[in-house]
Amino acid sequence: MSERSPRRIPEATVARLPIYLRSLLEVSEAGTATVSSERLAEMAGVNAAKVRKDLSYLGSYGTRGVGYDVEFLVYQIRRELGLTQDWPVVIAGLGNLGRALANYRNFGARGFHIVGLVDSDPGKVGDRIGDLSVRHIDELAALAAESHPAIGIIATPASVAQDVADRLVAAGVTSILNFAPAVLSVPDHVSLRKVDLSIELQILSFYQQQQQGHGVPGDDGDTPGGRVAS
Amino acid sequence: MSERSPRRIPEATVARLPIYLRSLLEVSEAGTATVSSERLAEMAGVNAAKVRKDLSYLGSYGTRGVGYDVEFLVYQIRRELGLTQDWPVVIAGLGNLGRALANYRNFGARGFHIVGLVDSDPGKVGDRIGDLSVRHIDELAALAAESHPAIGIIATPASVAQDVADRLVAAGVTSILNFAPAVLSVPDHVSLRKVDLSIELQILSFYQQQQQGHGVPGDDGDTPGGRVAS
DNA sequence: GCATGTGAATAGATTCACAGCG
């Protein structure tokens, strides 16, 4: 049973699997048993050929002339994404954003649970958020010993983000999601992704300016700009 | 002076310009007058050839044997990104996340200012956040008439995100940043970007599983997974 | 001499178009 992934899944495909999964869950909710690549593509906002190629990396899970079995595909994507297990998550930095993240209900609809909240501000230590209380970041090692977080979310100011990242890595975290507006460097064995509000706004600003700037391209026959990127 | 952009800037490059800008501002802060592509690359977490090629799309702004003039390059990137003007932004949805965004100090370090906050929950309407008060989403047209928001940020539940997007577009917004876990469709003239916590976590989960899953690749000689993507 | 700027080479992602099969 535990065959290793036979195909290497391209990064761009990996990034879309969660979208397909979400679409499939909607379809499933609606009680539909099978779905075509065309329908999935429409829901996911991509084109059908891409859906088929993406899914083909997981295996030949469709039926020609019919489509894909919804429940089966949900399971396969979950498995491929590692969502059949529950990853322990620690959040560092409990300002506005950190609190918002900590309170996020349906934390990715299963697959993750928050095991710790840390901050360096003594004024925040002890605060209860959801069913956890904030601990001092110096206790990270102790927290790690108890609950072995695999994923760390950084929601601190940029100035301390690298230090926090280093501490997370030292505590055994091997994936980091960085919300701080800073470029982090981590060892090779640690995965890093970033989410950056001001970068996203600046990208939109670029296309906004393009549009208004010189003479309004109107219908310029190619991608109008920054659409569903990343 | 107002020459139109002579070159078409690739999407991937546009997405990196804000990172270079941030790095340059740091260098500028430190009082350094010129910077090499090598140094910039290090700060931005990319390689030097990429920096040079990216910057070459803006024009030949470097000096061979020397590097780039920091202040000059800051100005050019700002201009290219459309940050020499101030874009009016409206935030829709003032739950935990919307509030966190509304309170975000240094809203992208200039270039943007919030002109409106809207929500459909009567319990939230009237709340003051920063120096604005929350208005009902039905007032969006009125708000648009007053302050002409160009950019809309959606921080609502997924279930209403498409409706909110439609309203924003109807109100004249031409760029949308979507935080709701939903695929939105907007007219061609509207730019759309998304930020999705649960998708990011699921991507990390994939690489996390790869790492632990089958026999620990250890040093598998290629990208260990999901590093600084998008 | 040294760091930029850029053609050429390579790698990666998307799209096409159709063969294959239920």
Place this chain on the structure above:
DNA sequence: CGCTGTGAATCTATTCACATGC
């Protein structure tokens, strides 16, 4: 017949390597 699965073609992005010019 209809929809998947996939080679081939295309497009986009990255990296190399060196000519160019301060």
